[in-house]
Amino acid sequence: MSSIDARDVPADTTSTERLAAAGLEYRVVDLTDDASAVAFQRAVDRGFLGAEPSSEMLAQVTKTFAARRNIGVFEKSAAEAALPVATTNAWATPLTLPGGGEIDMWAISVVTVAATHRRRGIARALLEGELRAAASAGVAVAGLTVTEATIYGRYGFGSAVPVARLTVDTRRAGWGGETSPGRLEYVDRETLAADLGAVHERARRRTAGQIPGWRGRWEGYAGVAPTADRDQARGVRYLDEDGALRGVMAYTVSEANGTLRFRLDVRLLVAETTEARAALWRFALQHDLVDEVVADLRPLDDPLPWLVADSRGVKQEVHDHGWLRILDLPAALTARRYSAPLDTVLRVEDSLGFANGDWRVRIDESGDATVEVAEDGDPADIVLDVSALSSLYAGGVRAASLHAAGRISGDAAAVEALDRALVAFPVPSLDIWY
Incomplete structure (x- = not known):
């Protein structure tokens, strides 16, 4: 694009x-x-x-x-x-x-x-x-992933795309899902890198918060790039019943203190279909000699806890990952679609001036928005800073949560209307660092 x-x-x-x-x-x-x-x-x-x-x-x-x-x-x-x-x-x-x-x-x-x-x-x-x-x-929008979470709010960035780190005790969790109809096969590193790029580019277009990867990213995951643990990289792909590539996983395994029991770390699991995703998860959880599977940067609606026999074998740790910063407010807000109609005036405070001002936002029944500078005398229904608005932008952070935390001012009805409009389906996610 x-x-x-x-x-x-x-x-x-x-x-x-x-x-x-x-x-x-x-x-x-x-x-x-x-x-x-x-x-x-x-x-x-x-x-x-x-x-x-x-x-x-x-x-x-x-x-x-x-x-x-x-x-x-x-x-x-x-x-x-x-x-x-x-x-x-x-x-x-x-x-x-x-x-x-x-x-x-x-x-x-x-x-x-x-x-x-x-x-x-x-x-x-x-x-x-x-x-x-x-x-x-x-x-209209800037973004980053961060190593320290306390720095970027002062520049108007907001934590917008939370993700989950999943840790699975495979012996307790077991498997409760169905068997996918396609097949899995191991691939060499060069093929793995190419497959990661191909599937990710198709899949990322369906989920808000995602961006394209790049060749060096896929080569790093696949062990083609000269990283310290390149020799541990492995990969499998899922082909559907027609032989089409629908999912791929890059991973490493490491032994636990000479016990001949192993931990499997998922570097990236990307899938276009529910069958592909389930097949790759089943491969990881039922891998011989593996007692623990760890996967970070997973979407908050990942089906894994519902695919196992005992969900208490899956620990989920939610953390921030994708941070966004709105620069051109009308361009940003009119670019996305919305889940409910809305007519509200936002007062946005931006110390750097990019998005500062009072804005009337109207969303029609089809989910399209128009944004104009509010007329003099129009009272603000919602008051928030640009960091809070940027957190809400991708639809993965709830306005009600920020309101309860004192990050948004407005009456309950106005906040609920904003919440209903902004929430996104599926849940936004971001599965790579950049």
């Missing part, structure tokens, strides 16, 4: 000027220069406390980063090949919306600040710079 190339967007002038006043240089990094590319990637690994990357890993990551807009912050006196003291990168990508439509999203990744340069306004310059860059490119 996306026709925007983030690499065409220059470095934000406001962030450039702010950091220049602090003796720092903020600029787009040229990854076609080998020395700059290596320095940037080493800084990213340092920021996430990773090991020093090998030459093979540097070459692998370059394939991904080269397609993105990479920003580095440098000491003005630094040598040409010096590591940046802070990094981020971004690209425009389709975000699946409730109702099956899409909108361009400014995906933000690898946000790091060196421990030697904390509390100098660098993180603020990075995040606000990305938001201004996105807005200047006409992108």
Whole structure:
């Protein structure tokens, strides 16, 4: 969908000027220069406390980063090949919306600040710079996945797509589902990477909150990329009765302290049909010598607890994952479909100014919305900040919950009407990091 190339967007002038006043240089990094590319990637690994990357890993990551807009912050006196003291990168990508439509999203990744340069306004310059860059490119929504959940709300991001980590005691849980009519087969790593990409691209269009993956992501899951545990990667795929590929799972197994009993970690399980999903779950739970199966980033409506004989053998831990930030409110709200009619005035508070104001939102019986600046004198039915509205946007967080937490102001009837309109089916999800 996306026709925007983030690499065409220059470095934000406001962030450039702010950091220049602090003796720092903020600029787009040229990854076609080998020395700059290596320095940037080493800084990213340092920021996430990773090991020093090998030459093979540097070459692998370059394939991904080269397609993105990479920003580095440098000491003005630094040598040409010096590591940046802070990094981020971004690209425009389709975000699946409730109702099956899409909108361009400014995906933000690898946000790091060196421990030697904390509390100098660098993180603020990075995040606000990305938001201004996105807005200047006409992108209505920004998004990210985060390692720390307390940072991004101040920039207007809201936790919008919660997911579940499932831990299964296979001996207790057993299996209570039916047998799928197709067949499973093992695949080699290159085929696994290709199958993950193919099935994910078809399946992600049906669930709000999802974005496309990329070649490096699938190669990492499949063990093609030079990761530390690449030799443990395995994969199976599900073919339906007609031989069509409908599901695929990448996983690893590890032994529990020399006991000859194993834990199976699902790296990614993606399926287009209920039969494919059930077949892949059954394979994992009935795998020989496996006592525990762990799968993270699963949708909150995953059927697994209903596929086993004893649901108490399945532990579900819900946590935040996908964070969104509305920039162009009319464009964002009119892009998705809604589950109930609505006529309300939202007062949105946005300290950065992108979505600030009073907005009349009308949703018709077919689920289509119109959004206009509210007329003077129209009272606000709902008052909330842009972080709260961004949390609600994908339809996976309930307005009633935010109201009960004091994040939304409005009477009970207005909040219920908003809740009914925004809720999405199926439950939004996001099954990859970016």
